[in-house]
Amino acid sequence: MTDGHAAAPYGPPGREDDPDRGPDGPGDPPEWVKSERQLRREAELRARGRRSVSIATASTIVVVVALVVGITKSPGWPRVQETFLSPEAFVAALPDVLRGFLLNIKIFLIAEVFILVVGLLVALVRGLRSPVFFPLRALAVLYTDIFRGVPTILLIYLVGFGVPALQLQGAPSDPVTLGIIALVLSYGAYVAEVFRSGIESVHPSQRAAARSLALTHGQTMRYVVLPQAVRRVVPPLLNDFVSLQKDTALVAVLGPLEALRQASIHASSDFNYTPYLAAALLFIALTVPMARLTDHLAARAARRRTGGGDA
């Protein structure tokens, strides 16, 4: 405890308005000239940096050469080369596979929007306190429990063949739509949990502060909790979306001509598996940038503690 407040003056402080935060001590602040020691230190660090780069390069070369030699010297290599790495088959299949891949992207983009909406709604419903909402809340719990438990491929079969079999009036029968519905149901449950964990990670004192300002539960969510929660869950959400991009290929089982389906049509007509390689490369081309973006955002989130700032 500090003493003597009774006598201290409590005038309003007004010093921080000063925009320049330069040192305000007496006299001029000393100019910084790099010392000998610092120059030597930096030279040493540069040398060490060069050394690590050369070591990394050398070890990469050794590994790659070993892999290439190991694979190409294997007894089955000529056959593999023919069936998986045929340039002619690649060129022949690529246009169709690429066209199919555009459908994958379309499925992905549409599903992603609905997944975010479903996931957020389910997470919010689970956070409602009022007893009036008990049935809704129970439904939300049931939904996440069930759809996180069922394998996505199974769900695609169930929705894709089950819904048309019901012969309901107005129910969709188009395989792409059915595939999207199945993906949304499956991923919505995951994303709901991601959102929920984000909401719960916001410290209760933030809620207390908002409630003390007389914000309602809804306003507290909208203005205080969700903005912080969403910022925190962006990396895990992107991670789920990387996985969703791949899983769009599962819709192939329902028959629409997306990349995997196109590749398998070509593969079976030419008895050559190279089209699969083409499809794989296309998926990689899409997921790698997304994965790097996820890493980048996660690293940035780790750097800034609380998410203040403008992201």
Next chain:
Amino acid sequence: MSLLKVEGVWKHYHRQSVLRGVDLEVAPHEVVCLIGASGSGKSTLLRCVNLLETIDDGAIHLDGTEITDPRADPDDVRRRIGMVFQAYNLFPHMTVLDNITLAPRRVHGVRAEEAEARARELLDRFGLAGKADEYPDRLSGGQQQRVAVIRAVATTPRLLLLDEVTSALDPTLVTEVLGIIRELKDTGMTMILATHEMGFARDIADQVCFLEGGVLLESGPPGQIFSEPRHPRTRAFLQRVLEARRM
């Protein structure tokens, strides 16, 4: 008529009684300081007044109406009470200005320009004019706590609750926060402060209340409580504080 009347309030956590029949009256424009050891129930009492906690017995009246009535609207009560927390609890994703204007705009329906003008005026008055567009994590602890006080008074509450608003601060930053509280007293703001700053309590309070183990043992004007405490436990507490300060 008293602005706030706390009558026989009990509060339990699990099986432990944290408040045991607390009575307290606060007149308009009065400044009440709650003192007492850590765990004596100061924060709990403030949180009960703000309806952040539900009391287990007794009643609390604000401006003559019972706010602990189950039919009372807690949001309506909180619109009339401001609260400042020990850990500031500013919203980290909002600028200082947005922190301050959130409740006036969303809860009290003040137009954006009007709320902003008032916020800037308050920031100006309390020496934070250049900080309106900063994010809280770019401010010092003392600055953050001053913003928290401004946020709480921006809606011109009837009553302001301050829970150990200086105990997270460096001693050099304490005075700037206490300065703003003193200014608020001069404007006639009714306040209840939980505090460990005995010097400040003595200086600013109209009424000092000593809590121990959830019981309000003694209350009175600061001159009396600090100079001639009636209750031996009050005396012992003040003695301990004094000794701790000498070390």
